[in-house]
Amino acid sequence: MFSHTLLRQLQIFTRKSLMGSDTFRLTSHLRAFSTSDPTGTGDKEDLTAGEKRLMDKIQKQFPDATHVEVSDVSGGCGAMYQISIESPQFKGLRTIQQHRMVNEALAKEIENMHGLQLNTKASDTNK
Template identity: 35%
Template sequence: MSMVYTEEYLKEKLIKELDAVHVEVRDESDGCGAKFSALVVSDRFEGKPPLARQRLVHAALRDELRAVHAFSQRTLTAAQWRARPAPAP
């Protein structure tokens, strides 16, 4: 039987493994843990192309992603995160 992971578990793991300054994880599978999306902000992404950033995230969650059916991600450096447009009110 596969382990079911939570948003909080994946968030904490990404913060720890990637020294992330901001992480948002959303369970998009109604709580069953089969589909997640993530936003990860880390200076470890500095100077790396998108594919290299994705590989870092996948390496950090290597074991967990075996139990997840779908995982989408957005990766930003801290500078990119600070420079993003402010959300509309």
């Protein structure tokens, strides 16, 4: 259990230190899932039940999303999640408007959370 928690903290640190790098793509060892990943390295099977539930809800609400990542950052208890979404639906919207869209889509799930870290970005539809 301790080694799993330590590994998870290392994964979170790695993500935070590499965020913002356009050339970096999270792979399945960090339990990421990207709909735009042609290699298929995003492995939805590695997600926890809570992560899968949120992932499905997000993909239903944002079907044209080019990147979706959901991570339970509470050590597996489902109290806090980190979610990254890149979608053309966010084009022309300010960050607060993008976050409101996600909050509305996950309103029922958010009621049971202690915290939520959101990272949203408008994707280029010309790719």
